[in-house]
Amino acid sequence: MRYAPLTQAIQGETVDAWDIHFKATSLKEKDDSVIVLSIGDPDFDTPSQVVDSAVAGLRNGDTHYVEIEGRDELREVIAASHQSRCGQEVSKDNVIMLAGAQNALFASSMCILAPGDEAIVLQPMYVTYEACIQLTGATLVPVAMDKHNDFCLDYAALENAITDKTKAIYFATPNNPSGLMLTQNELQFIADLAIKHDLWVVSDEVYSQTVFEGEHISIAGLPNMAERTITLNSLSKSHAMTGWRVGWAIGPTTLINHLSNLSLCMLYGLPGFVQQAAYTALTDPQALASSEHMRVTYQRRRDRLVSCFQQHQNLSCITPQASMFLLVNVSETGLTAQAFAESLFEQQKIGVLPATAFGECAADFIRISYVVEDSELEDACERIDRFMALLNANKQRA
Amino acid sequence: MRYAPLTQAIQGETVDAWDIHFKATSLKEKDDSVIVLSIGDPDFDTPSQVVDSAVAGLRNGDTHYVEIEGRDELREVIAASHQSRCGQEVSKDNVIMLAGAQNALFASSMCILAPGDEAIVLQPMYVTYEACIQLTGATLVPVAMDKHNDFCLDYAALENAITDKTKAIYFATPNNPSGLMLTQNELQFIADLAIKHDLWVVSDEVYSQTVFEGEHISIAGLPNMAERTITLNSLSKSHAMTGWRVGWAIGPTTLINHLSNLSLCMLYGLPGFVQQAAYTALTDPQALASSEHMRVTYQRRRDRLVSCFQQHQNLSCITPQASMFLLVNVSETGLTAQAFAESLFEQQKIGVLPATAFGECAADFIRISYVVEDSELEDACERIDRFMALLNANKQRA
Secondary structure (H helix, E strand, O other): OOOOOHHHHOOOOHHHHHHHHHHHHHHHHHOOOOEEOOOOOOOOOOOHHHHHHHHHHHHOOOOOOOOOOOOHHHHHHHHHHHHHHHOOOOOHHHEEEEOHHHHHHHHHHHHHOOOOOEEEEEEOOOOOHHHHHHOOOOEEEEEEOEHHHOOEOOHHHHHHHOOOOEEEEEEEOOOOOOOOOOOHHHHHHHHHHHHHOOOEEEEEOOOOOOEOOOOOOOHHHOOOOHHHEEEEEEOOOOOOOHHHOOEEEEOOHHHHHHHHHHHHHHOOOOOHHHHHHHHHHHHOHHHHHHHHHHHHHHHHHHHHHHHHHHOOOOOEEEOOOEOOEEEEEOHHHOOOHHHHHHHHHHHHOEEOEEHHHHOHHHOOEEEEEOOOOHHHHHHHHHHHHHHHHHHHHHHHHO | OOOOOHHHHOOOOHHHHHHHHHHHHHHHHHOOOOEEOOOOOOOOOOOHHHHHHHHHHHHOOOOOOOOOOOOHHHHHHHHHHHHHHHOOOOOHHHEEEEOHHHHHHHHHHHHHOOOOOEEEEEEOOOOOHHHHHHOOOOEEEEEEOEHHHOOEOOHHHHHHHOOOOEEEEEEEOOOOOOOOOOOHHHHHHHHHHHHHOOOEEEEEOOOOOOEOOOOOOOHHHOOOOHHHEEEEEEOOOOOOOHHHOOEEEEOOHHHHHHHHHHHHHHOOOOOHHHHHHHHHHHHOHHHHHHHHHHHHHHHHHHHHHHHHHHOOOOOEEEOOOEOOEEEEEOHHHOOOHHHHHHHHHHHHOEEOEEHHHHOHHHOOEEEEEOOOOHHHHHHHHHHHHHHHHHHHHHHHHO
């Protein structure tokens, strides 16, 4: 049968990177000593107040069609929160609820990109950006952050990547996999370019509620950026709600209207009981306290892992400012990231991801998620120590 | 800002038809005597066993990422049910869970249609088909059912509509808005054409569990059709689960793989607790009994409405074999469908839809949903009688 060319555009080649993750989760079912540090799914439960809210909605029959763009009260809370954090003046009419930030990334790309367009994405980048951009017929133009300089923005590389076909600049801040945030200067540079060349900016901020140090800045709040910025966010990470599929896009009202038309034929709205839960997540003091507890816990785990990696001379770890990930450069061990990850799994039963899938500039790195409890993380650190000791011993013998 | 041309393709012009519906639902909030017969949202609650199952999933922490294509046990049940109903041999690998049949229609269209393609749709058709097809860059080629012959297939019109650009034939059986089903002969004719011209067939069967008379036939079960048929279905109508957004596509494994790639970047899976609920809906005897109770109730309501309309000489009602809708031809009243619907709302506070939005061949008709309780339906019938009496009296005076 004849398929649309689009089906080729969504066949990512980065799937191999997940092999070790799949092996690890599969073995974990039989062998509890396996430690899975290869996925961005929080180990926390969704806060009970949020669950209670969904249950109440279900019990009260909130199971019928809802407004396509989401309920007013939920969009108002999101708008107010966004405005207070970044200063962009927005109302509910600048917000649409979608089935997770992933769905918002997909839908936003469909509304702004077309065949012949180029979309710049700062790398390292999350793996699904490729499909979301390519399925529109646009070309993804990767611009690598400077891996020799703690993944700072390569100003010249970004400026040089802009052509008369460029339609948008995409990035995630905080970044997955690096956990780093773009600075005020970096964002202003991007904003100036976007204004000068009349570009969209798509700012993926799903880790913005999980910040340990530094200030998270939304580019939408910079002068003259509101009209050209699409801010994506969700509850997946902040409230351990990955499986709920609830996120949103914030942007100019014309965009929101287009997204609403798209959602009408793509999704037909989010479940009402899920929206009730989302409202609780964003407003209930205890739910917010749970979210804050998660943030503090991630920070403690990050500190433990960073101190672990800092002990090993031939590993260099970039201390993440946010998120639930960190990158470790393994190139000085003499192993590729893939080989390092495979050996670590085979010898110590720890699953991590070679970061190759996130872009060439991350090829020397492995990505480690800290989504296990303290005791298991402690165990992981000890195994990593043993792994490195053995690796160095073998190296000296060789 | 510059938007993708796709945004034009999804700006349906059929939105006006919903004006009366929006007016009716808005007035209903203030005035309980308004009767809303303009939407396809069941008045039933989701069966309690299904709700209980979602609640259990939520309470047990089934709130994390799930398999993109849906859980094996759920897809197995759907495959088995489909196979037993239509004879097509399928396994879970032929099934993918998506966020409602609407999402499945959208995603399937993206995987099979491309710019330059033509997609034939039998009319009357549900309004979102237009956007789903057009957003791929393909052209929608409507083929009207024969409105002079109870909306039977116009064999010659269908055959004549096929060109060397035709890629697919879409239809819904049972149909929304007519509630009619395609016959064995009609489906075999479509199948022969599809095989001869190497076409996809997209069969939307969301009302296949709400059949009152006649046999529902899935075209996928006809010889040599499995490889080229995409069957769409959901729990929205059969189990009063419109707001849950749970549906699926059944098709060849290559298609399912493409849909899985698409879902990875579009949706990232359906909530686990929703999938648990769906499994219960399809397997729990009491949930199935509730679904059957709904079917019987819709049939009773249909009978009441048909008998109402049959009493009026200048109204002709097509008795639906299935669904929760019926079409009434109002042309002999001398009013357009829009004018009839507006007058009925203004004079009797009953909201119905002019069926114009469903295609030119339905322009003489209004669509009535029977999603209100017996007493309210009785009231509606009496108001329609009064409305017709007044209309005829005014006509005689004129």
